[in-house]
Amino acid sequence: MTWILDKKRPLCPQISEQLCILIASGQLKAGDRLMSVRDVAVAASVTPNTVQKSFEQLEQTGVIYSKRGSGWYVSENSEIAKTVLSGLIREKTKAYLDDMRSLGLSIEQILTNIKEYSYE
Amino acid sequence: MTWILDKKRPLCPQISEQLCILIASGQLKAGDRLMSVRDVAVAASVTPNTVQKSFEQLEQTGVIYSKRGSGWYVSENSEIAKTVLSGLIREKTKAYLDDMRSLGLSIEQILTNIKEYSYE
Amino acid sequence: MTWILDKKRPLCPQISEQLCILIASGQLKAGDRLMSVRDVAVAASVTPNTVQKSFEQLEQTGVIYSKRGSGWYVSENSEIAKTVLSGLIREKTKAYLDDMRSLGLSIEQILTNIKEYSYE
Amino acid sequence: MTWILDKKRPLCPQISEQLCILIASGQLKAGDRLMSVRDVAVAASVTPNTVQKSFEQLEQTGVIYSKRGSGWYVSENSEIAKTVLSGLIREKTKAYLDDMRSLGLSIEQILTNIKEYSYE
DNA sequence: GTGGTCTAGACCACA
DNA sequence: GTGGTCTAGACCACG
Numbered sequence: 001m002t003w004i005l006d007k008k009r010p011l012c013p014q015i016s017e018q019l020c021i022l023i024a025s026g027q028l029k030a031g032d033r034l035m036s037v038r039d040v041a042v043a044a045s046v047t048p049n050t051v052q053k054s055f056e057q058l059e060q061t062g063v064i065y066s067k068r069g070s071g072w073y074v075s076e077n078s079e080i081a082k083t084v085l086s087g088l089i090r091e092k093t094k095a096y097l098d099d100m101r102s103l104g105l106s107i108e109q110i111l112t113n114i115k116e117y118s119y120e
Numbered sequence: 121m122t123w124i125l126d127k128k129r130p131l132c133p134q135i136s137e138q139l140c141i142l143i144a145s146g147q148l149k150a151g152d153r154l155m156s157v158r159d160v161a162v163a164a165s166v167t168p169n170t171v172q173k174s175f176e177q178l179e180q181t182g183v184i185y186s187k188r189g190s191g192w193y194v195s196e197n198s199e200i201a202k203t204v205l206s207g208l209i210r211e212k213t214k215a216y217l218d219d220m221r222s223l224g225l226s227i228e229q230i231l232t233n234i235k236e237y238s239y240e
Numbered sequence: 241m242t243w244i245l246d247k248k249r250p251l252c253p254q255i256s257e258q259l260c261i262l263i264a265s266g267q268l269k270a271g272d273r274l275m276s277v278r279d280v281a282v283a284a285s286v287t288p289n290t291v292q293k294s295f296e297q298l299e300q301t302g303v304i305y306s307k308r309g310s311g312w313y314v315s316e317n318s319e320i321a322k323t324v325l326s327g328l329i330r331e332k333t334k335a336y337l338d339d340m341r342s343l344g345l346s347i348e349q350i351l352t353n354i355k356e357y358s359y360e
Numbered sequence: 361m362t363w364i365l366d367k368k369r370p371l372c373p374q375i376s377e378q379l380c381i382l383i384a385s386g387q388l389k390a391g392d393r394l395m396s397v398r399d400v401a402v403a404a405s406v407t408p409n410t411v412q413k414s415f416e417q418l419e420q421t422g423v424i425y426s427k428r429g430s431g432w433y434v435s436e437n438s439e440i441a442k443t444v445l446s447g448l449i450r451e452k453t454k455a456y457l458d459d460m461r462s463l464g465l466s467i468e469q470i471l472t473n474i475k476e477y478s479y480e
Numbered sequence: 481g482t483g484g485t486c487t488a489g490a491c492c493a494c495a
Numbered sequence: 496g497t498g499g500t501c502t503a504g505a506c507c508a509c510g
Contacts, residue, residue: 006218010428010509014222021224050510089223093233094240096216098126102134103209104141107238114234117213118227130485156497167487172499180420188250189494189497246458250494254462261464290495329463333477336456338366342374343449344381347478354474357453358467370500396482407502412484429482429509 001035003044011046015054017088020063023074023081034064034072121155123164131166135174137208140183143194143201154184154192178204241275243284251286255294257328260303263314263321274304274312361395363404371406375414377448380423383434383441390438393431394424 001022005014022028034040037055041048055072058064062080066072075081100110121142125134142148154160157175161168175192178184182200186192194201220230241262245254262268274280277295281288295312298304302320306312315321340350361382365374382388394400397415401408415432418424422440426432434441460470 004222006222007427012509017223025224047510053510085223089220089225089233090237092216092219093237096212097234097238099212100209102124102126103137103205104145105209107234110238111231111234113209113213114217114227114231117210118217118230120214132485157499158497167489168498169488170486173485175498186498187247187495188499191497244462246462252494257463265464287495293495325463329460329465329473330477332456332459333473334480336452337474337478339452340449342364342366343377343445344385345449347474350478351471351474353449353453354457354467354471357450358457358470360454372500397484398482407504408483409503410501413500415483426483427510428484431482 001043003040005044005046011044012050012053012057015040015044015046015051016057017085019054019058020081020085020088023063023078024085028074030074030076030078032074033070034074036071121163123160125164125166131164132170132174132177135160135164135166135171136177137205139174139178140201140205140208143183143198144205148194148198150194150196150198152194153190154194156191241283243280245284245286251284252290252294252297255280255284255286255291256298257325259294259298260321260325260328263303263318264325266318268314270314270316270318272314273310274314276311361403363400365404365406371404372410372414372417375400375404375406375411376417377445379414379418380441380445380448383423383438384445388434388438390434390436392434394433396431 003015003018005011019028019034028034034055035043037048037051040046041051044051055064055066059066059072061084062075062077063084064072064074097107097110100113105113123135123138125131139148139154148154154175155163157168157171160166160171164171175184175186179186179192181204182195182197183204184192184194217227217230220233225233243255243258245251259268259274268274274295275283277288277291280286281291284291295304295306299306299312301324302315302317303324304312304314337347337350340353345353363375363378365371379388379394388394394415395403397408397411400406400411404411415424415426419426419432421444422435422437423444424432424434457467457470460473465473
């Protein structure tokens with residue numbers, strides 16, 4: 001597993017998101033055991049502390065759960081991950097739209113920009 | 121001047137951006153005097169300190185400059201504001217695109233989301 | 241009289257200094273009447289308020305004095321202007337030296353810089 | 361680290377300059393972690409706010425950068441600090457020369473003053 | 481623990 | 496009146 005993190009943004013949510021993607025895309029299935037906190041920390045070049053918090057946040061949304069002394073496992077209802085992901089996307093997109101509109105752009109201009117910058 | 125600020129985001133850059141828009145759109149022209157730091161602070165319900173920081177940031181990009189004891193003025197080259205604005209838009213759009221892509225979305229999916237959420 | 245003021249620095253002390261120079265260099269002699277506050281203000285593109293303050297500050301150091309309803313005159317002891325000027329120079333030079341030293345420069349490096357930059 | 365600040369001048373740029381010197385002189389190397397904002401604040405007897413501003417100004421020139429929740433680090437290209445420093449020196453020296461010239465001094469007189477006052 | 485942002489209020493020199 | 500600088504203290508998310 002390659003962990004490509006953008007160092008300019010908070011690491012903790014990025015790890016949560018990447019795990020969500022793994023589950024939503026089926027690379028990790030219901031009941032599967034996740035990598036250990038320490039392994040992820042090493043692979044992603046982060047402190048275990050940060051990974052631990054990511055896992056705990058995913059537990060709160062019901063995406064994964066922990067077995068004492070055994071590790072972390074994907075929730076039986078793996079649809080939750082997809083829901084969380086699409087909620088994230090929706091939230092971020094609306095924030096972006098609000099931002100662009102407050103900068104005076106119309107929806108047409110926004111779409112034009114997206115198309116233009118997506119080629120760079 | 122109406123100051124609509126999103127309290128969920130840092131206020132300082134929002135003020136800078138709104139001023140940039142005023143200048144780029146020609147509502148404030150080269151050499152024009154800006155509202156005083158204190159007046160903007162009252163109008164935007166922010167502390168003068170925050171406005172001061174906004175103005176200083178705009179000064180660094182060359183959009184405005186200050187005259188001691190007199191006020192802040194729009195830079196002679198008012199084109200700078202436009203450049204700064206489009207730079208901002210570009211930067212934010214690219215960050216958004218990177219974000220969406222790392223969440224596993226294709227450019228088509230991104231465009232679909234934008235269109236969908238822009239109606240809400 | 242040409243008034244070349246550096247707009248980046250406080251205007252009031254600059255006017256005081258220029259007047260001091262006029263007196264110290266003999267272009268204005270003991271007992272001579274100075275230009276009116278208003279004339280200086282127009283010539284130097286400053287508000288009369290600023291010129292007024294410059295004159296008052298020069299009065300405090302004894303360089304000039306005012307006759308009610310008549311104007312401002314060079315003090316009988318025109319040596320005072322020279323003293324004030326050299327005091328200023330000394331003060332500014334010591335401030336500059338302190339500044340350069342706190343930036344880690346030796347006196348030799350300072351002299352080298354002065355010579356180098358004086359040709360630009 | 362000893363923080364000797366001249367209370368007569370703005371503290372914020374003084375802190376920036378001292379840090380620049382530490383980096384330019386190699387006492388802090390590329391990638392090194394700086395002291396925390398709070399620690400510098402205590403050591404220099406200033407508020408954390410002032411130090412934060414100093415660090416942010418150095419960040420804008422590319423001398424240092426911040427890692428959220430972790431600290432501030434010397435930029436990989438530690439040559440920038442030297443460039444910034446010499447730029448500062450040059451700028452201040454030219455301002456001083458302009459000032460002295462507008463006070464009517466020749467370059468020879470300026471050099472004489474420097475030599476004389478550097479012994480006091 | 482760290483940086484990041486903001487509030488509240490003060491003081492100064494300048495115009 | 497204006498900008499410029501600083502203090503003091505608060506809250507937040509991140510590591």
